[in-house]
Amino acid sequence: MRGSPHAHCLLWTADGPDMSKATAEEIEQYFGTKVSSQLPPAEDPLHALVDRVQRHTHSVACRKGKDKHWRFSFSRPPPERTILAKLPEDGVVLELRHVYQETNADILKRVGDVLINSEDCSSMTLDDVLREANITSENYHNALAMSFSGRHLVLQRRPCDVYINNYNPTCLAAWKANMDVQPVLDAYACIMYIVAYVTKNEREIGEVLRSAKKEHSDKDIRTQMKKIGSVFLTHR
16 A cells, blocks of 8 residues: 555574573674675675665655654664664663763764764764764763663664665565565564554555445444444455
8 A cells, every 4th residue: 555565574584593592792693694784895796786775865754753853763873893782781770871871872963963964974984983073982882782772783884884774685685675674682572563563553544444434324333333343454
């Protein structure tokens, strides 16, 4: 119902780590070989394809909602290595967590502002960006490694890759169209994502349901609900 054919799917890998037991290093190393976020070298056969279908460009869809914030988190931060971001250690008392959160948010915003305002970041190194933002590499990577909303992976990127969306090279070579590959680090978050999509409201289905209600408005309430339910199941 949206135009271009697309799919939301879960992929299982035979050699994936046990996420309940794997160390941060094991998770970083494993997904670092499965998910890429960088533009390949010019001589690589995938270079042109990645540049064409995986490079994010802002559109109207990026700024939906009342607050008009960028929805898809571009530009993405460019760490020197893949990092598993996780909650602060238990030793960090709750009273200090908001201080860390504000400090880290300021660090990432300053780096992001440099990337956004740079006329051409394709030739910049991470050291160049951090120097202009007046941030040390240690403070920057510590900020990336701390999350306040559960574990997530911050993929290795260069400043020239901050608008490249996540992809798997093998899948991309076969699919030859845009993809957004996200490592699943939290089973609960995965379930919430699936349920949110299954129950997602859409303007088109709302109009169909209103039409069905109007058509059967002279029936008793039980019959109306059965008819509307049937329409929902056959049209969603």
